[in-house]
Structures are given as C-alpha cells and as structure tokens.
Amino acid sequence: MSVDGYLETLRREGRIVVVGASLAGLRAAETLRAEGFAGTLTMVGDEPHEPYDRPPLSKQVLLGKVPADHTVLPRRRPVDAEWRLGAAATGLDLAAKQVRLADGDAIDYDRLLITTGVRARPWPRELEADLDGVCVLRTRDDAIRLHHRLKAGPRRVLVIGAGFTGSEIASACRERGLPVTVAERGPAPLVGALGGVVGEVAAELQRAHGVDLRCGVQVTGLEGDSAGRVRQAHFSDGTAVESDVVVVALGATRNTEWLADSGLGAGPRGIACDAGCRAFDVRGIVTDDVFVAGDVARSPHPLFGYQFLSLEHWGNAVSQAEVAAHNMISASADRRPHLWMPSFWSAQFGVNIKSVGVPPMADQIIVTQGSLAEQRFTAAYGYQGRVIAAVTFDQAKWLDFYERQIEQAAPFPPEFTTVDRRPEGLQPVPAGFPDPSLPSHGPTVTLSGHSPTDRRVSFTPRRA
Amino acid sequence: MRLVVDLNRCQGYAQCAFLAPDVFTMHGDEALMYDPLADDTQRENVRRAADACPVKAITLDYEDQGAADGKAGASRVG
Ligand SMILES: Cc1cc2nc3c(=O)[nH]c(=O)nc-3n(C[C@H](O)[C@H](O)[C@H](O)COP(=O)(O)OP(=O)(O)OC[C@H]3O[C@@H](n4cnc5c(N)ncnc54)[C@H](O)[C@@H]3O)c2cc1C
Ligand code: SF4
Numbered sequence: 001m002s003v004d005g006y007l008e009t010l011r012r013e014g015r016i017v018v019v020g021a022s023l024a025g026l027r028a029a030e031t032l033r034a035e036g037f038a039g040t041l042t043m044v045g046d047e048p049h050e051p052y053d054r055p056p057l058s059k060q061v062l063l064g065k066v067p068a069d070h071t072v073l074p075r076r077r078p079v080d081a082e083w084r085l086g087a088a089a090t091g092l093d094l095a096a097k098q099v100r101l102a103d104g105d106a107i108d109y110d111r112l113l114i115t116t117g118v119r120a121r122p123w124p125r126e127l128e129a130d131l132d133g134v135c136v137l138r139t140r141d142d143a144i145r146l147h148h149r150l151k152a153g154p155r156r157v158l159v160i161g162a163g164f165t166g167s168e169i170a171s172a173c174r175e176r177g178l179p180v181t182v183a184e185r186g187p188a189p190l191v192g193a194l195g196g197v198v199g200e201v202a203a204e205l206q207r208a209h210g211v212d213l214r215c216g217v218q219v220t221g222l223e224g225d226s227a228g229r230v231r232q233a234h235f236s237d238g239t240a241v242e243s244d245v246v247v248v249a250l251g252a253t254r255n256t257e258w259l260a261d262s263g264l265g266a267g268p269r270g271i272a273c274d275a276g277c278r279a280f281d282v283r284g285i286v287t288d289d290v291f292v293a294g295d296v297a298r299s300p301h302p303l304f305g306y307q308f309l310s311l312e313h314w315g316n317a318v319s320q321a322e323v324a325a326h327n328m329i330s331a332s333a334d335r336r337p338h339l340w341m342p343s344f345w346s347a348q349f350g351v352n353i354k355s356v357g358v359p360p361m362a363d364q365i366i367v368t369q370g371s372l373a374e375q376r377f378t379a380a381y382g383y384q385g386r387v388i389a390a391v392t393f394d395q396a397k398w399l400d401f402y403e404r405q406i407e408q409a410a411p412f413p414p415e416f417t418t419v420d421r422r423p424e425g426l427q428p429v430p431a432g433f434p435d436p437s438l439p440s441h442g443p444t445v446t447l448s449g450h451s452p453t454d455r456r457v458s459f460t461p462r463r464a
Numbered sequence: 465m466r467l468v469v470d471l472n473r474c475q476g477y478a479q480c481a482f483l484a485p486d487v488f489t490m491h492g493d494e495a496l497m498y499d500p501l502a503d504d505t506q507r508e509n510v511r512r513a514a515d516a517c518p519v520k521a522i523t524l525d526y527e528d529q530g531a532a533d534g535k536a537g538a539s540r541v542g
Contacts, residue, residue, distance in 0.1 A: 070501035074466035074525035315472045345471045350492030394494050
C-alpha cells in the first residue's frame with residue numbers, strides 16, 4: 001500500500017489511543033476530530049474524572065472561592081471518544097502496537113499519544129509521609145483534601161518547597177488568615193525558575209504578607225503524635241516548627257514507570273521526542289506511531305540551543321497536543337514543528353507573575369521597566385548577548401514585545417529605550433541561578449511567523 | 465456552564481469582570497480569578513464577556529458557543 005493510501009485509511013478508520021486524559025489529552029482529541037480523523041479514539045485516564053484544569057487548584061480552589069469539582073475543562077468540540085477513566089495503562093508493546101491496562105484489557109492502536117504528565121513528588125520518608133496532615137497538591141482529589149484541612153483552621157501550615165505551587169499555597173493560606181511557614185532549601189523562593197534577583201522580590205513579597213519564610217534550610221524530619229497526626233517539623237539549622245498541616249511541594253515526578261521495558265526512550269526526565277512530537281525509542285531512533293505531548297514530554301527547541309526542554313506549563317501542554325495530533329494524521333511533508341515560546345503565569349500574594357522564554361538559561365538580568373522595590377517591574381534576561389527571557393510582576397502588557405525580542409534573538413542588554421526606566425535598570429547584573437547548566441553554543445536561529453501553520457526557523461549569524 | 469481562560473493570553477483588561485462580575489473578578493491589580501463552572505444563569509453574561517475579551521482568552525464549551533456543529537456526535541464519558 002502506498003504511504004498516501006495508508007494515511008487515507010488511518011484517517012478514515014484507524015485506531016488512535018490517547019493515554020493520559022487531562023489537558024494535553026483532551027486538546028489532542030479535539031484537534032484530531034477537528035482535522036477530520038474519523039476512526040476510533042480511545043481516551044485512557046487513571047483518574048476517575050473527566051479532564052479538568054489544574055491551575056485553579058492552588059488558587060481559587062484553596063481560597064474557597066470555587067469548589068474543586070468546578071474545574072472540568074470545556075470541550076472545544078465533540079470528541080466522540082470511548083473513555084476508559086479510572087483505568088491506568090500498565091504497559092506498552094511497541095511491536096504488537098498494544099497498550100495494556102491495569103484491569104487486564106489490552107487496546108490495539110495504529111497511533112498512540114502519550115500525555116501521562118507528572119505527579120507530585122511525595123515526602124521521601126514513607127513513614128513520615130503517611131502521617132495524618134501531610135499533603136501534596138497535584139490532583140483535584142488532593143485539592144479537596146487540602147482545602148478541607150485549611151478550612152478546619154490549623155494552628156500553622158508548613159509548606160516545604162517555595163517553587164510556584166508552594167508559593168501559591170502559602171499565599172492562599174495567608175489570605176485565609178492562617179499562620180504559615182515556608183521552608184526552602186535554596187536562597188529564595190522561585191529561585192530555580194526566575195533566578196536570585198527576582199527570587200529576592202518574591203521573598204520580600206512573602207514576608208510582607210506575613211509568611212514565616214526560611215530559606216537555606218532543609219526539613220530533616222517530620223514528627224507525629226501518638227494518634228499518627230503530624231505535629232512538628234525539624235530543620236537542618238536545628239530549629240523546629242509546630243505544625244498540623246504540612247504541604248510537600250517539592251516538584252514533580254514524570255509518569256513514565258508504566259513504560260519501563262517497553263523499549264521507548266522514557267525515564268525519570270520524561271519521554272524525549274523530536275520537534276514533531278514523535279517519541280524516541282531507547283536506541284535514539286524516532287518512532288513513527290508513538291507521539292508525546294505535555295508535561296511528560298521533552299523536546300528540542302531550536303531557539304534555545306536545541307536543548308530538550310521539559311516544560312510543566314499549561315500553554316505548552318495545549319500547544320504541543322495540537323501539534324502532536326496534527327502530525328499523527330499527516331504526511332511528513334505536512335507535519336509541523338512544536339516551536340512554542342515557553343510562557344507561564346502565576347498569581348500569588350495579589351501579584352500577577354508572568355514569564356516568556358527560558359529564564360534559567362540566562363546569565364544576566366536587567367530591570368527594563370518599573371522597580372523591584374515596588375514589586376511591579378519588567379525584567380529581561382540575557383544569555384551570551386541576546387535576550388532569552390522576560391518576566392513581569394504586574395506588568396503583563398509589555399510581555400508580547402519581549403516575546404518578539406526573544407524570537408528575533410535581539411541583543412542583550414536591550415538597545416531600545418523603555419517607558420518607566422529607573423536608575424536600577426541601567427546595568428545588567430548576574431541573574432543568580434543556582435546551578436547554571438548552560439549549553440555550549442550561541443544563538444544560531446530565530447523564529448518567524450505567527451500562526452502555527454507558518455512558524456519558521458531561520459539560521460542567523462552569531463552576534464559578536 | 466464550563467469555561468477556561470488562557471491566562472498566558474489574558475492581559476488583565478478586565479472587560480470580562482465588568483460584563484460578568486459574578487464569574488470573573490480581578491485579584492490585585494492584574495490577576496484574573498474566575499469560576500470555571502459558572503452558574504447557568506450567567507450564560508448570557510459569560511458569552512458577552514467571551515466575545516468582548518480583546519485577546520480572545522476565554523474558551524467556552526462548544527455547546528455554549530452556539531456553534532453550528534454543536535450537536536454532532538456528543539461525547540460519552542464513563
Ligand atoms: C496546582 C497546580 C497549579 C498549576 N498552575 C499553573 C499555572 O499557574 N500556570 C501554568 O502555566 N501551569 C500551571 N500548572 C501546570 C499545568 O497544570 C500542567 O502543565 C498541565 O496540567 C499539563 O497537562 P498534561 O495533560 O500534560 O499533564 P497532567 O495534567 O499531569 O495529566 C496527565 C494525566 O495522565 C494521568 N496518568 C498518568 N499515568 C497514567 C497511566 N499510566 N495511565 C493512565 N493515565 C495516567 C494522570 O493521572 C493525569 O490525569 C499547575 C499545575 C498544578 C498541579
Ligand atoms: S477580558 Fe480577556 S484579557 Fe481582559 S481580564 Fe478578561 S480574560 Fe483577561
């Protein structure tokens with residue numbers, strides 16, 4: 001059969017299986033149907049719920065403004081799928097093109113999309129993790145449990161880890177009037193994502209809102225009472241904090257265990273794929289019938305030195321799912337690259353934080369507008385003389401402009417003048433990332449085109 | 465009715481908060497908070513808000529968009 005004939009048949013009567021029925025899985029299913037896939041579509045998800053949105057869980061939901069079951073995602077179109085919810089995939093047979101489920105069923109596919117995302121990393125010591133009052137936040141059920149705890153009026157909440165999720169949880173606690181301690185191993189909150197300069201602003205923000213913020217410490221142990229309820233946490237600096245709710249916000253683990261021994265290139269860092277979302281097998285050869293998208297995927301981005309980026313960002317899950325779905329049912333010449341500009345938002349302590357590009361690649365930062373002290377500013381991040389990222393605190397309206405700068409590999413420090421430039425923003429300073437793992441080559445590409453169909457990569461000479 | 469806002473796209477213009485204040489509120493100067501399962505009595509307000517959003521950041525369920533293909537092949541859950 002000719003390749004065209006195969007695609008024609010696939011589109012008409014093929015079998016597509018999506019494992020992971022959340023944001024990326026749903027958006028992919030919609031795209032498949034929107035692009036004319038008429039075969040059978042099976043959605044496998046281990047959570048019992050239909051796809052729901054996670055970002056509100058640490059914001060509206062913890063504040064008690066919206067019940068956790070209100071976050072079911074709207075459908076952009078009917079997906080006409082067979083839903084296997086509450087069913088975990090436990091194995092993949094690449095040769096037989098089959099997904100195995102926990103209940104013993106096996107589902108055949110012609111094309112497979114993996115969108116199994118990540119889960120919250122649990123507290124490493126199991127006995128302590130099992131104490132009553134020790135929580136994580138990733139799923140809707142986690143949010144229900146945590147909200148319930150906060151509503152009961154604990155004497156003090158301890159949040160371990162001051163990344164975005166931990167900081168948003170601390171913010172919700174303060175807004176509810178609850179005493180909260182945040183323990184962070186690094187020198188400041190958000191330091192891994194935004195660097196030390198912006199991290200200091202985040203630290204100020206937390207302290208100004210009454211958070212007992214402790215940086216540069218590790219929690220060495222959790223202690224329970226005789227009834228098995230968590231009571232106290234011990235820190236590496238010898239101090240201790242009494243607390244009856246402990247939220248472990250130590251980042252995420254990729255859901256790839258079910259693929260062990262499958263021959264797919266899946267591991268603790270996720271599933272590597274090419275820019276067209278096709279998964280690599282363990283030999284480093286790209287597959288043509290297994291695709292990945294969302295938090296579980298790791299894909300090379302030409303604009304960022306072809307690094308394999310794993311992005312736990314809402315917008316990435318949507319965009320990559322759309323590209324993967326399109327490519328699953330398209331001939332190679334019609335396939336599109338996933339060239340999404342990394343972007344995310346966070347709301348905490350009343351401030352709207354937004355980012356574009358890849359701040360952790362940067363070596364320098366400059367405040368181009370506004371002021372760090374006022375907690376309202378725009379900062380541009382530079383890497384080897386080009387703009388690589390930008391972050392705003394309550395100044396989101398400028399971000400589009402910086403996105404264009406990043407796409408064009410514009411020089412850093414920026415040569416343009418800006419409104420509201422302050423003396424502190426005249427010179428770049430070190431961005432203050434704890435462990436810069438910088439790639440070795442300079443900017444060689446820029447992006448152009450605005451719609452997904454005409455995104456292009458062009459090679460550009462390296463700037464001196 | 466279900467909705468979701470792409471907060472990467474949202475510019476905090478607050479049009480939605482004027483048109484459907486029971487569903488969309490500003491939290492601080494720029495952060496938008498909303499109820500992703502708005503009460504059905506809010507349907508018209510929410511539709512108006514989605515139409516008025518200058519960056520088209522608000523996505524409604526196809527059934528609430530009044531789309532022509534809205535009824536084709538309803539999805540099954542369970
Ligand atoms: C509390 C919280 C707040 C957030 N806030 C923001 C924010 O403000 N801004 C932002 O940009 N991003 C935010 N995010 C991140 C965003 O929600 C994720 O990027 C997004 O959910 C990724 O979607 P996904 O479909 O790739 O993965 P997930 O949403 O993780 O979905 C994966 C699904 O697959 C299921 N699964 C796993 N293994 C299996 C298996 N073996 N078989 C079957 N099913 C399986 C999982 O249970 C899950 O339902 C937040 C996340 C959380 C948890
Ligand atoms: S109208 Fe649109 S841009 Fe303005 S706040 Fe609402 S969602 Fe955001």
